[in-house]
Amino acid sequence: MYGFENERFLSVMNGAANNIARINEVVDELCKEGYENLFLLGTGGTYAIISPLAYLLKTNSKITFYHDIAAETVKAKPKSLGKGSIVITASLTGTTSETIEVVEYAKSVGAKTVVFVGDAKSPLGQAADYAIENDAENDNLVEELHLQFFALGARFMKNNNEFPEYEEFISTLKIMPEVLLKVREENDERAEMFAKKHKDTKFHMFVGAGNTWGETYCFAMCVLEEMQWIATKSIHAAEFFHGTIEMTEKDMSFVLIKGEDETRPLVDRVENFVNRYSDVVQVFDTKDYALEGVSEAMRKYVSPMVTATQLERVSAHLEKERGHSLEIRRYYRTVEY
């Protein structure tokens, strides 16, 4: 597959799966000490990538949680963030300044901090109470973080006598490296066709919901805008009908991200609508893949990982078709601001 190394992907993903034992130790220790709430924090990509964990907790647990932007948290100083809070965040390089700042702030008010990093010796790794290390790259980061965030969330729930699916869920996470590799292979041609068709498209409307909303937001912003300089709007499927709907035109490109959780009907509704009024509708649907070894009950939980894997192929082919490297930035970490 263009721009992709199978072995490297499996090694990164298995690295994440192998971290589950360590994640369990950390969570068990934190639960033993007791806590009041979880703060799921991130910056750009990681704010989006942690969003399926928020959805997992929302739909399966009574644990109090907040899902917020790191830099805003540092400024806003939430009253509920303090002793008794556990902050969970991530940064591949471990150098994202806003993420480091929020971990330092959280510690200063008495919270515990758990970070997922590519290098535990990075500034973020050093700043946190618990650094869980797994080296990764941009093209496998989303799924390896999903896997670890999910394992962590599931452990919190299990320790709270919730989430009876725990054992099956963890077993499922462990086979996801191979499952996702197969999705990548199966989606490669479709992604290439999308990239060829849309190499000159100037604007896309991305629509998603539930546990794939984060990836909808993330792909639009962190890939199309950041790496390909293509304008996007990402809009939640339920919100679409309350404003953005009026932008629908025959030639408006809609990219619908469908997963298999409870909110799927919200995206179905958008799909039914835009198919009537636009000629340019693309659906990336996790249901298109067999996901061998994943039970019917588990499919909805892993949807965000499947979505990310589908869309990574789109990134790769857009790079090739547009002759625009995914590595070029005009501003980010290029100029001072």
Add this chain to the structure above:
Amino acid sequence: MYGFENERFLSVMNGAANNIARINEVVDELCKEGYENLFLLGTGGTYAIISPLAYLLKTNSKITFYHDIAAETVKAKPKSLGKGSIVITASLTGTTSETIEVVEYAKSVGAKTVVFVGDAKSPLGQAADYAIENDAENDNLVEELHLQFFALGARFMKNNNEFPEYEEFISTLKIMPEVLLKVREENDERAEMFAKKHKDTKFHMFVGAGNTWGETYCFAMCVLEEMQWIATKSIHAAEFFHGTIEMTEKDMSFVLIKGEDETRPLVDRVENFVNRYSDVVQVFDTKDYALEGVSEAMRKYVSPMVTATQLERVSAHLEKERGHSLEIRRYYRTVEY
């Protein structure tokens, strides 16, 4: 002022202020019964308009709250939403189907429900445990809801022995009708200039943060997209630097929404950046107004109302300059979907 009736505005806003006594009764009764968490829910505009209440609670209270989209809540069925929950939402017409559904769902799982509606006899008003009525129109709805949401949130905090600013805050809310009318008058010319300059602009990037983020999102979606069919992206100021920044071009229109809460420096940072790389930057800043009678300490709290009042003038002048009525819809409540 074009498309605006001073007397009607004052009457709607004073109607909201006069509801404070009733809001207090409702909140006091709910607090007496006890509760575990608040669910701040909305649909499109109201999801955005309730967002400053979420920020108020976040920064001043330890009350557990969730701020979610109504339709997603009905599907996702959050585990924390049930007996002990209080749902707070609104709909001007009282006929927004997703909002009615979420109130019915919340009641079915044992939650209490409080709604702000234009007509207590509407389906939403009838469905809720407590309906607080104030008739309004699209051009004053945001502020009249802010006023009532704020009064409600402040009362919850006061009853929780938080928010020592309570008395001054409520006194401030009561003078806001006159204060906001003056802001509208002072901003009218600037809004007209913006509308003239941008009558043919095809795309705007809206940036905001903190308690004015909701209005940033709302104005882009519910006015420019819904009422003027102009494409937008709204992006949180902290998130801007992690993807969307790469879209910056000399001719990209940036509209920055600045309030006076703790997150203002996040928008300052975007302002500094885009002023270097774009020639088309407009800032709507609450600091430009004297807000007579509002103390320095209270200014940050009322920023969302000031922002909404500034932007309403922009809506009105865009309608005039573009010859595009704010009332026309091609799809919403026009076709079936």
